[in-house]
Amino acid sequence: MNIPTASPGGPVWRQAISGAQILFVAFGALVLVPLLTGLNPSMALLGAGVGTLLFQLVTRRQVPIFLGSSFAFIAPIIYATATWGLPATMGALACVSVMYFVFAGLVARHGVAIVHKFMPPVVIGPIIMVIGLSLAGVAVNMAMGKAGTTIAYGPSLLLAVVSLGTTIIVSIFAHRFLKLIPILIGVGVGYVLAAFMGYVDFSKIAAAPWFAVPDFVAPSFNLSAILFMLPVALAPAIEHVGNVIAVGGITGTDYTVKPGLHRTLAGDGLGVLFAGMVGGPPITTYAEVTGALTLTRNFNPVIMTWAAVLAVAMAFVGKFNAILQSIPTPVMGGIMILLFGSIAAIGLKTLVSDRTDLEQPRNLVIVSTVLVLGVGAFSVEIGSVVLQGVSLCGVVAILLNLFLPKVSKP
Secondary structure (H helix, E strand, O other): OOOOOOEEEOOHHHHHHHHHHHHHHHHHHHHHHHHOOOOOHHHHHHHHHHHHHHHHHHHHOHHHHHEEEEHHHHHHHHEEEHHHHHHHHHHHHHHOHHHHHHHHHHHHHHHOOOHHHHHOOHHHHHHHHHHHHHHHHHHHHHOOOOOOOOOOOOHHHHHHHHHHHHHHHHHHHOOOHHHHHHHHHHHHHHHHHHHOOOOOOOOHHHHHHOOOOOOOOOOOOOOOHHHHHHHHHHHHHHHOOOOOOHHHHHHHHHHHHHHHHHHHHHHHHHHHHHHHHHHOOEEEHHHHHHHHHHHOOOOOHHHHHHHHHHHHHHEEEHHHHHHOOOOOHHHHHHHHHHHHHHHHHHHHHHHHHHHOOOOOOHHHHHHHHHHHHHHHHOEEEEEEEEEEEEHHHHHHHHHHHHHOOOOOOO
């Protein structure tokens, strides 16, 4: 995509600075996903940059949205990588794009109502909660120094508490711009403390080249991994719809009409496909970027082009990638405690906002069944195909919602 030399948004240099600001706001969450899942942070930057450009191509650069790594896939990626390996996980993530294309086709044909028919809050809410709670133990073990680190329990706990505490303080008490980047600040403070304590290996950073081509991962396709990963797309797809509407509310433009929700979904799906094919995490719309738009009041989609180009450029800076990979595990564990809990809370908020009546046996059955199956890691084996975790929960929730009779309110 060509970068314009001028636009109604102001001089090119000002657009570039605005784009850098957008990338900075999205940066903490963008690289957090690969750091937590063991993927290459450079591939996350590359996937987000190219994915955003593909999104702009499909939507004719009419929507001021930047796509970054999706939190919904953190727990599934960790599990899938341990179970089927990284190539199969990447293949499954690439196939997740099929769900976006299906949603886009359904919306183009039937309108947004079709999505809410099959995936109302009583379905989406508990699925999001399972995504957050299913690997809570992983976050706790990382924070206590029991996984992925040689740092002892005491120092690990200190690093985790400082990182978590800083993030909480910033998210609650900070104002304006700082309130948009609590994760980035929390990781930064934890990293500095770890460096003073001698737990950061600077030799790898010094040895890393300035320019380095990211390590691409060729995907392989495993049916069990694909079926496991596909239902995870339900949550970010619904989140996508909400964010597109939210951005439209800020800018005063209904993007569900022009360029159309089917185009934004297809653009997001195309970005997800690219990320999976090269070895990066799936991408989605970012609430942080929506918040930045609210503060800056700069709605020109060109600034998202600049943010995307800068993300691609940073993917090839070897020292930058080495710095990200030098962050100690307990620091990330402290962040994961808040992050996984926040995801579960979003699922709960989905139910509360819809005023889902859990005194109705139908709703109670759906929510309780999904939660226990997901948190309890229930699995169903059909030949060589295994359904478990979020995938099983997604299927069960949709089927229960379709077949359990609805009780009319008195």
